Amino acid sequence: MNLANLSPLAVLLPILGAALAFLLIRHHTAQRVVSIGILSATLLLECLLLLSVWDGGTTSVTLGGWLPPWGVVLVVDQFSSLMLVVSTVVSLAVLIYATGQGMADGDQEAPVSIFHPTYLILVAGVSNAFLTGDLFNLYVGFEILLTASYVLMTLGGTGPRIRAGVTYVVVSVVSSVLFLIAIAMIYGATGTITMADLAIKLAELDQGTQNLLHVMLLVAFGIKAAVFPLSFWLPDSYPTAPAPVTAVFAGLLTKVGVYAMVRTETLLFPGDTLNVPLMVVALLTMVVGILGALAQSDIKRLLSFTLVSHIGYMVFGLAMSSVAGLGAAVFYVAHHITVQTSLFLVTGLIERRGGSSSIDRLGGLAKLSPLLALLFFIPAMNLAGIPPFSGFLGKLGLLQAGVELGTPLAITLVVGGVVTSLLTLLAIARVWNRAFWRKPEDAEYPDPVLQAPGNVGVLPRTMVGSTAGLVVFGVALTVFAGPLFQVADGSAGIMLDRSAYIHSVLGDSVVVPPLAGTGDAK
Amino acid sequence: MSINLTLLIVMGVLYACGIYLILERSLTRVLLGLMLLANATNILILSTGGYAGLAPLFTKETSPDSYNDPLPQALILTSIVISFAVTAFMLGIIYRTWVLARQDEIQDDLEDRRVAETPSFDAEDDAIVPLETSEFAVTPASTSDRDHPEATETPNTSTTREGGSA
Numbered sequence: 001m002n003l004a005n006l007s008p009l010a011v012l013l014p015i016l017g018a019a020l021a022f023l024l025i026r027h028h029t030a031q032r033v034v035s036i037g038i039l040s041a042t043l044l045l046e047c048l049l050l051l052s053v054w055d056g057g058t059t060s061v062t063l064g065g066w067l068p069p070w071g072v073v074l075v076v077d078q079f080s081s082l083m084l085v086v087s088t089v090v091s092l093a094v095l096i097y098a099t100g101q102g103m104a105d106g107d108q109e110a111p112v113s114i115f116h117p118t119y120l121i122l123v124a125g126v127s128n129a130f131l132t133g134d135l136f137n138l139y140v141g142f143e144i145l146l147t148a149s150y151v152l153m154t155l156g157g158t159g160p161r162i163r164a165g166v167t168y169v170v171v172s173v174v175s176s177v178l179f180l181i182a183i184a185m186i187y188g189a190t191g192t193i194t195m196a197d198l199a200i201k202l203a204e205l206d207q208g209t210q211n212l213l214h215v216m217l218l219v220a221f222g223i224k225a226a227v228f229p230l231s232f233w234l235p236d237s238y239p240t241a242p243a244p245v246t247a248v249f250a251g252l253l254t255k256v257g258v259y260a261m262v263r264t265e266t267l268l269f270p271g272d273t274l275n276v277p278l279m280v281v282a283l284l285t286m287v288v289g290i291l292g293a294l295a296q297s298d299i300k301r302l303l304s305f306t307l308v309s310h311i312g313y314m315v316f317g318l319a320m321s322s323v324a325g326l327g328a329a330v331f332y333v334a335h336h337i338t339v340q341t342s343l344f345l346v347t348g349l350i351e352r353r354g355g356s357s358s359i360d361r362l363g364g365l366a367k368l369s370p371l372l373a374l375l376f377f378i379p380a381m382n383l384a385g386i387p388p389f390s391g392f393l394g395k396l397g398l399l400q401a402g403v404e405l406g407t408p409l410a411i412t413l414v415v416g417g418v419v420t421s422l423l424t425l426l427a428i429a430r431v432w433n434r435a436f437w438r439k440p441e442d443a444e445y446p447d448p449v450l451q452a453p454g455n456v457g458v459l460p461r462t463m464v465g466s467t468a469g470l471v472v473f474g475v476a477l478t479v480f481a482g483p484l485f486q487v488a489d490g491s492a493g494i495m496l497d498r499s500a501y502i503h504s505v506l507g508d509s510v511v512v513p514p515l516a517g518t519g520d521a522k
Numbered sequence: 523m524s525i526n527l528t529l530l531i532v533m534g535v536l537y538a539c540g541i542y543l544i545l546e547r548s549l550t551r552v553l554l555g556l557m558l559l560a561n562a563t564n565i566l567i568l569s570t571g572g573y574a575g576l577a578p579l580f581t582k583e584t585s586p587d588s589y590n591d592p593l594p595q596a597l598i599l600t601s602i603v604i605s606f607a608v609t610a611f612m613l614g615i616i617y618r619t620w621v622l623a624r625q626d627e628i629q630d631d632l633e634d635r636r637v638a639e640t641p642s643f644d645a646e647d648d649a650i651v652p653l654e655t656s657e658f659a660v661t662p663a664s665t666s667d668r669d670h671p672e673a674t675e676t677p678n679t680s681t682t683r684e685g686g687s688a
Binding site for chain 2: 070136140143147150151154159162163164166167169173176177180181183184185187193235295297298301
């Protein structure tokens with residue numbers, strides 16, 4: 001039996017787990033066991049899926065007995081299964097962290113009973129969006145994860161969270177409406193919403209219609225992925241949520257948008273018609289994002305801005321539409337999910353230990369808690385792209401691809417990428433110098449927790465353990481960067497070639513149209 | 523394929539009103555705007571199904587040409603359910619805003635305002651560094667601090683304050 005036939009379970013298991021966790025709403029221990037157990041089982045399944053396509057296979061599963069051009073298909077290839085594995089590793093670490101926090105605090109900060117089912121539904125939505133081969137099903141996947149994220153964002157219903165939640169919900173709903181309009185127009189123009197079928201039929205439309213549909217999809221996904229100038233909602237809304245929620249949002253939600261953009265650019269609208277605008281947008285995202293980060297004094301807001309900034313690297317890799325560029329972007333997505341999430345988790349720990357997440361109130365954490373300093377230092381250097389970490393390797397891949405392309409715009413982006421990397425280091429160094437290195441007395445408004453003697457604000461072991469696990473996973477991405485880069489490049493080759501994807505969904509007899517306008521518009 | 527002009531005009535009006543309403547600052551109006559946008563999109567999806575026809579799979583003898591395209595209707599059904607859930611959630615949030623702040627307006631992000639008003643001078647990064655930065659240098663100021671007679675009195679005052687509060 002082909003292992004890929006089990007891929008619907010990656011969506012179904014978390015949903016079943018959510019139902020179970022909801023039934024066990026009054027039994028907190030059982031609920032924790034169920035949700036962690038289910039998520040571990042999902043992770044195991046997804047690792048098997050990744051292994052089954054490790055050498056570059058593509059398999060599709062037809063759902064509900066309707067054949068592909070009409071029914072919904074799930075497609076497992078290297079890119080989707082790699083994203084699944086990384087996202088589930090991250091979600092599992094965050095779930096354990098949140099469980100630790102819930103056990104330490106009781107139900108004050110995060111109502112555990114609501115948290116677990118909602119969280120599992122969020123994971124199901126993310127898995128669905130990664131696996132689906134149907135445009136409307138992608139919309140449904142987005143809605144599942146967004147609706148769950150609305151609940152998680154406003155958990156507890158305090159004033160700041162409701163304020164942030166309103167911005168977040170309105171922006172997300174508008175982007176979803178845009179996506180739905182794009183789907184309706186695509187259906188009106190081609191009569192299909194299966195992505196493999198669209199890859200053939202969209203090429204038959206005239207160029208103007210194609211561009212309109214293309215831009216509509218990119219705008220809808222650009223809002224979700226927080227690409228400049230559609231990124232202003234993110235630093236406004238993410239920092240107020242509970243620490244584990246911000247961590248999982250920062251890691252996963254924007255990357256689902258990036259994933260959808262990659263599929264749009266490679267499968268639906270291949271070629272380089274919009275590469276120049278995408279590169280300009282990538283440059284602006286990188287530079288504006290990191291300049292925003294430099295102005296912040298709250299660590300969570302600062303990290304939100306670096307998140308926006310580093311989305312620019314992925315868009316840059318995507319906009320080159322070469323195997324080297326796209327491969328580096330795929331690697332960068334995997335790296336960034338892990339690193340950004342671990343940084344937000346560490347910030348949660350900093351807030352617990354130091355009483356605040358504002359660098360004006362913190363100081364001396366390196367002496368108070370050397371372990372915490374280590375946990376912050378490794379992913380921070382990884383984010384800034386210091387050798388030998390995976391952030392450096394990913395950026396190096398992108399820069400090499402940019403130099404290889406050699407157009408003036410690509411070279412500008414290479415320079416912009418290096419500058420952004422240095423500015424990231426500056427922003428991170430500010431946090432390090434203030435929160436960790438200086439004496440607590442030197443802080444502008446020192447938090448009383450810092451000077452209190454004794455065991456105030458000791459960190460629960462589960463929270464430290466899960467954060468450490470994720471940091472180690474991030475380092476493992478560096479150690480195993482060779483095979484990982486091989487898979488990333490392989491997936492980029494498959495995505496740019498398209499024939500494996502289309503043949504796997506529609507059968508081998510279908511003729512894949514040649515790419516229009518590749519290579520000449522450099 | 524014939525075009526149903528009424529549907530298209532209704533759709534256009536709904537979009538126009540919806541966009542006007544989501545630009546307001548009042549949350550209830552924003553919600554109404556989002557509902558109008560969602561419904562306008564539903565009409566758009568409906569009109570992609572083409573001309574009106576028989577219900578799909580009416581009888582086996584009906585020719586395929588007289589069916590209506592069933593897929594857009596399935597899509598609309600899904601999107602109605604989704605917008606229903608989101609509307610209910612938005613109503614909950616609006617009510618909560620009312621309970622907390624007694625107002626029905628989108629509020630500014632205070633931290634964002636604060637950062638925007640911060641002067642570019644940063645006390646730690648930009649201040650002139652004093653020449654002597656070593657921790658071990660014995661400066662006149664620190665020695666006089668150590669010999670200060672008041673230093674011995676401080677514990678007493680703190681204990682009396684604790685006693686008073688207890």
